[in-house]
Amino acid sequence: MVTIVEKTAGLAAFVRTVDSGSFSGAGRILGASPSAVSKSVARLEKRLGVRLLQRSTRTLSLTAEGSVYYDFVAPLLQGIESAEDVVQSAGSAKGLLRITVPVLVGRSLVSGWVKEFSERSPNIKLEVTVTDRNVDMIREGYDLAIRIGNLDDTGLIGRHLADIPYLLVASPAYLASRGHPESVADLQDHACLRYLLAGRPYAFIFADGRSYLPDGCFDTDDAVTLIQAAMEGVGIVQLPAFALRTEIERGTLTRVLPNDLMATTSIHALHAFGRQVPMRVRLFIDYLMETSERLL
Incomplete structure (x- = not known):
């Protein structure tokens, strides 16, 4: 036997x-x-x-x-x-924590997370995969996924971390050459950069419910490339505020239509553990809940 x-x-x-x-x-x-x-x-x-x-x-x-x-x-x-x-206690929590995050989160936030969380929980090793692909968490062995936007009905457990605003921005050189749009209608006379979501361009959405899908001069599913293109003066782009903070502070990107507030979207932490969540995962989610408003 x-x-x-x-x-x-x-x-x-x-x-x-x-x-x-x-x-x-x-x-x-x-x-x-x-x-x-x-x-x-x-x-x-x-x-x-x-x-x-x-x-x-x-x-x-x-x-x-x-x-x-x-x-x-x-x-x-x-x-x-x-x-x-x-069954681990918070003080004894250890092991590998595998996380997948979108490109913008990886570019803007992960380095801060690693430093602060590692100081809190030195026996937990973080392994972070940066991709805009929605991974199969169970098949690919991920403990946690950070997702931006509406959640699909995947059976995963989601914790809401924060609501994040979008901004419209362009480079000072582009605005000096093409002028500042004064209204949403003026956007039709400007070069616009569009983010592709599941192969379709994502509309410019405003807080009052207005939506505008521009004719894009450049489309890509890589948000970092969109930021680089905007900095090079290619056109106007819409992206989450936290991803643009550094460029705005440095003056390499400038807000467009600042009086027309953009819509917000949600950022969630997802896992597939049901009610029996491993301590290493619980500790990281608790850390994100405590710090998300400050970091985002």
Whole structure:
């Protein structure tokens, strides 16, 4: 009879190899050599009687059987790891906290978070992925996601952190050349930079409910690129205020239509733990709740 210990042997090696994309990456996470991880996965494949990973000299990829197996065992492994975290006290909290954040948050806020939170909880290691892609938190092994805007019905648990205003800005050089728009209607005579959300341009939305979708001279789904383009004098852009604070203070960007207030949007922290939230996650959410108004 195969014991539960024998059945679970190699699971961590397999899941971490898929998560990191390599045996060496899994080894760094598990504290083992790449060869030890590779052998552990091979023993798992031998016991199951199927190949889970396709190996080449440069890449690893899941087989069809490996993909199905991963979808089943990855959440189970995360649950086992989380079970120990749930019973930790705040003072003893430790471990890896994997977070995904949008590009603008990563550019503007993460360095401050890392310094302050690390001083509070020195035994918790932060691993932050900066991307505007909505990751699959369970499949990809993330503990927490920071999201801007309306939340989709994904089954994730959300904590509201703050409401953040948008601003319209342009470079002083652009405004000197093209003039300052005096009304929303004047925007049609200006070059506008548009943020692409799910492949569609995001409208300029004002606090009083007005909405204007300009003919964009430049569209991209990379907010940092939009900021750079605006600073180069390409046109007028709409972005969250916290992402523009430094440029406005330095004078490299100037507010446009400052008397026409823009709409606000929400920023949330999301997790998939239900009511049994690991202590390391709870501590970081509590930190964000305390500091979000100041940092944003």
